[in-house]
Amino acid sequence: MKRKWILIMIMGFLLSGFCLIGCQNNEKHTGKVKEQTEESEEEEVKELVVAVNIDSSETELPFASVLLNRSRFWGSLVFQGLLIANENINNVEKDLCEEYTISSDGKTYVFILKDDVLWHDGERLTVDDVVFSIETCLKAQEVNGYIKKGMQGIVGADTFESGTTTSISGITINENSITIKVKKQDNSFLGTLAQLPILPKHCLKDIPVEELSGSDFWKLPIGSGPYEVVSNNDNKEAVLVLNEDYTGKMPKIKQIRYKVLEDPEHDEFDFAITSNPEIIKKFQSQSSYTTVKTGNLYYRYLYFNVDGRKGENEGILKSKRVRQALAMAIDRDSIISKLYKDAAVVVDCGIPESDSWYKKERKTDLSYNPAEAKEILIKEEFDFSKTLVLTRYNSDELSIQLLEDIAAAWNAIGVKTEIVEIGANASNLLWVEAEWYDVGLKNLSAVDYSEWYYEYSSDNQMWSVVLNNRPVFDVLIAALDNTKWAYERAMLYGEIQEMEAEQVFKVPLAVVPQHIVYNSDNLFIPNISLPNFYYYYNLDLAQWELLKE
Numbered sequence: 001m002k003r004k005w006i007l008i009m010i011m012g013f014l015l016s017g018f019c020l021i022g023c024q025n026n027e028k029h030t031g032k033v034k035e036q037t038e039e040s041e042e043e044e045v046k047e048l049v050v051a052v053n054i055d056s057s058e059t060e061l062p063f064a065s066v067l068l069n070r071s072r073f074w075g076s077l078v079f080q081g082l083l084i085a086n087e088n089i090n091n092v093e094k095d096l097c098e099e100y101t102i103s104s105d106g107k108t109y110v111f112i113l114k115d116d117v118l119w120h121d122g123e124r125l126t127v128d129d130v131v132f133s134i135e136t137c138l139k140a141q142e143v144n145g146y147i148k149k150g151m152q153g154i155v156g157a158d159t160f161e162s163g164t165t166t167s168i169s170g171i172t173i174n175e176n177s178i179t180i181k182v183k184k185q186d187n188s189f190l191g192t193l194a195q196l197p198i199l200p201k202h203c204l205k206d207i208p209v210e211e212l213s214g215s216d217f218w219k220l221p222i223g224s225g226p227y228e229v230v231s232n233n234d235n236k237e238a239v240l241v242l243n244e245d246y247t248g249k250m251p252k253i254k255q256i257r258y259k260v261l262e263d264p265e266h267d268e269f270d271f272a273i274t275s276n277p278e279i280i281k282k283f284q285s286q287s288s289y290t291t292v293k294t295g296n297l298y299y300r301y302l303y304f305n306v307d308g309r310k311g312e313n314e315g316i317l318k319s320k321r322v323r324q325a326l327a328m329a330i331d332r333d334s335i336i337s338k339l340y341k342d343a344a345v346v347v348d349c350g351i352p353e354s355d356s357w358y359k360k361e362r363k364t365d366l367s368y369n370p371a372e373a374k375e376i377l378i379k380e381e382f383d384f385s386k387t388l389v390l391t392r393y394n395s396d397e398l399s400i401q402l403l404e405d406i407a408a409a410w411n412a413i414g415v416k417t418e419i420v421e422i423g424a425n426a427s428n429l430l431w432v433e434a435e436w437y438d439v440g441l442k443n444l445s446a447v448d449y450s451e452w453y454y455e456y457s458s459d460n461q462m463w464s465v466v467l468n469n470r471p472v473f474d475v476l477i478a479a480l481d482n483t484k485w486a487y488e489r490a491m492l493y494g495e496i497q498e499m500e501a502e503q504v505f506k507v508p509l510a511v512v513p514q515h516i517v518y519n520s521d522n523l524f525i526p527n528i529s530l531p532n533f534y535y536y537y538n539l540d541l542a543q544w545e546l547l548k549e
Contacts, residue, residue, distance in 0.1 A: 150192025277343035308434030350452030
């Protein structure tokens with residue numbers, strides 16, 4: 001069996017002292033034997049340098065549970081799915097499966113797994129890993145809502161998720177095939193299945209599912225994708241090397257270094273992702289770098305902790321008129337224009353104004369009107385002596401200033417505020433530690449508009465904390481799932497926009513397109529559409545190439 005000892009040896013000399021955390025016991029996995037050669041010490045390896053903090057938004061590597069953030073680029077390098085989306089996200093191709101068929105009624109899917117796929121530690125990938133991944137998706141606490149919604153459509157998923165049964169009745173396996181039955185025909189099922197990462201059961205089966213997202217496994221994760229993480233230095237710098245046993249189209253780039261830069265202003269890098277308009281503008285003016293706008297929906301918004309709050313502020317945001325007033329006190333146009341210039345689009349719901357087919361005129365008006373907002377609070381007997389606690393998990397300057405401007409807007413109508421950072425760059429902590437704050441600033445990278453609205457579902461594990469399983473949107477969301485025609489979907493989106501404006505569980509602020517920034521003097525990227533880097537799709541990595549000798 002081939003192995004990449006030459007590359008690993010170089011890592012040993014360059015990165016001695018790095019923390020190596022393995023599959024089960026915090027040691028680097030050694031499932032594949034490596035042969036030493038004298039030449040390994042002399043060979044210089046060209047590597048792609050990926051920066052994670054050119055806009056100072058992150059202080060650590062983005063390695064975390066791929067059930068929550070499916071890709072962020074690294075996830076596409078390390079993990080695979082049964083299927084892989086193409087650049088349009090919703091259309092799929094085969095990935096880990098050799099073939100698949102769909103029954104005439106659209107309710108039964110049969111997937112034949114490739115029989116030569118190995119995990120990075122040398123173990124064989126089997127249908128048991130696929131079943132384990134679906135089961136984990138249903139039971140884990142921090143899971144991407146779009147993926148979980150798709151898996152909940154499998155027959156028997158509800159009883160398994162509730163603990164009534166120990167297996168999913170709609171899933172059967174036979175040697176290297178897996179049959180999945182869904183409750184009803186769902187044209188989006190293959191798309192959601194393409195976003196489900198297949199996880200190594202042998203590495204994770206003994207970790208309690210509620211502890212999975214915080215497991216050390218993610219510091220040195222084991223996947224089956226084209227690259228293997230071989231070192232991780234205190235979550236500040238990691239090295240990925242080419243997986244020579246990869247069964248897909250083999251990339252040309254042999255090595256990738258993920259790193260938090262010491263000086264993002266001046267340190268050289270080859271590839272990064274950002275939504276900071278100042279950073280984008282800066283690199284647009286540099287001849288050696290190219291910036292490309294991705295076609296994603298990257299929302300910035302506030303949400304109200306309606307039911308998860310404890311202590312003296314418990315219940316302070318239960319009145320929807322209070323929430324409406326707080327939304328009306330924010331001059332979104334002015335704040336977003338000041339911070340993002342023309343790099344963001346202000347939104348008042350989950351659908352941007354530019355989409356005239358789905359964006360509907362609403363009866364409920366939440367336009368900026370601070371005088372009326374204060375009157376509403378007085379009528380609602382809002383307790384102005386209490387302090388609203390605002391929180392964020394991003395530590396970049398734009399997030400800091402955005403929340404400060406919102407706090408200032410509320411201060412202007414007599415509402416006291418305090419800003420407290422959640423203490424980690426992880427959105428799931430907003431739900432785990434919901435007892436102590438009132439309003440959260442959050443991001444959402446979505447495949448489509450429905451993902452924005454799926455957050456309101458009563459069965460959304462994370463949002464159920466702050467909305468106490470409220471079923472207000474469930475009927476409309478279920479209807480969206482069942483629509484076949486665009487005009488029906490447009491009508492439903494109109495209804496759900498009105499309900500969103502009436503309930504005000506969120507305050508939409510802006511859609512901020514992400515950009516990739518890459519060193520075009522050193523990196524060739526094929527001419528493909530670049531959609532949402534938080535999702536898993538075919539990047540055609542076999543065509544990426546380092547140019548400098």
